[in-house]
Amino acid sequence: MRKLGCLATLLVILGGATLGWLTHDWLGAGPAAKPVAVIVPEGATLARAANELQRAGAIRSAIRFRGFARLLGNGQAIKAGEYAVPAHASASDVLTLLQEGRVRQRLVAVPEGFPSILVHEALMKADGLVGDVAVPAEGSILPDSYAYQKGDTRASVVARMQKAMRDYLAAAWKRRKPGIAVSTPEQAIILASIVEKETGKPEERRKVAAVYANRLKRGMPLQADPTVIYPITKGKPLGRRILQSELRAKNGYNTYAEAGLPVGPIANPGRASIDAVLDPARSDALYFVADGTGGHVFANTLEQHNANVKKWYAIRHARGEM
Known part of the structure; x- marks a missing residue:
């Protein structure tokens, strides 16, 4: 009887200890005082993941984590990846995180109109990416x-970026309106890159595209300042006024010195600019100039345009810019 009593007492003690571990180690707040990063390698077992979690300070005990996971978990496999474990996350919540594969998402952003040289810089600075890569082809x-x-x-990230462009361009090209000024998807990207650099107002894109389409159809030079700048800076801001010598330079990009499209894109255009080129506004406008509000005023004739230019110069004089 004495032995049976001792055994019962021992079971009670062990049961109490298990309940304590359950409350403290499994359901209670975790030990991490701040979010911690944990990488679960491809093919890692629960034991390997538990060791990584303990090493990072996300859980208290790898052994007890495995035990409770097998006893109380749903049996779902864990998924590989990089995880950001929240501060004080319980071990139960950590297991759910790994089973649901809620991996940490890192992002590299490419704004509309970014030249490829800046895309390359963003990729090289992106934390966590590895390996070198060449500057991507402009407009790709x-x-x-x-x-x-x-x-x-x-x-691999560049490959995904370029596939996204190929896929979008192919779909957009199928939707193109008849009678547009470009005859190939490659020409559409070139013109879209100019439209992208010429206006920051979404509502103006199709009208700017119409101006350049009208000029192309008439054999007029596009006279787009961004095409003059591109050979000088590869798309980065010039930081000064364009020189007369630069306006006269013949380099395949200067649309003041030569009629038609430049030899290649001058930036990576976004979806809206591509769509604008493939469906420009109905307009007879051949000219546009800044209006002082961040937008532009459009004109059908040179006489109207010259009057608008005078107004723009007056605004700049009043601002002390000239």
Whole structure:
């Protein structure tokens, strides 16, 4: 009887200890005082993941984590990836995080109109990406925010960016309106890159596209300042006024010195600018100039345009810019 009593007492003690561990280690607040990063390698077992979690300070005990996971978990497999474990997350919540694969998302952003040289800089600065990559071909990247995980290669991210552009351009080209000024998807990207750099107002894109379409159809030079700047800076801001010698330079890009499209894109245009080129506004406008509000005023004749230019110069004089 004495032995049976001792055994019962021992079971009670062990049961109390298990309940304490359950409350403290499994359901209670975790030990991490701040969010911690944990990488679960591809093919890692629950034991390997538990060791990584304990090493990072996300859980108290790898052994007890595994035990409770097997006893109380739903049996779902854990998923590989980089995780941001919240501060004081319970071990139960950590297991759910790994089972649901809620990996940390890192993003590299490509704004509309970004030249490829700046895309390359953003990729090289992106934390967690590995490997080198060449500057992508201008106009080959679709502006967007691209998710990646730590350890992904820069080349793989560029491949996804370029596939996104190819896919979008192919779909947009099928929707093009008849009678547009460009005859190939490649020409559409070139013209869209100019439209992208000429206006920051979404509502103006189709009208700017119409101006350049009208000029192309008449054999008029496009006279787009961004095409003059591109050979000088590869798309980065010039930071000064364009020189007369630069306006006369013949380099394949200068649309003042030569009629027609430049030899290649001058930036990576976004979806809206591509769409504008493939469906420009109905307009007879051949000219536009800044209106002082961030937008432009459009004109059908040179006489109207010259009057608008005078108004723009007056605004700049009043601002002390000239």
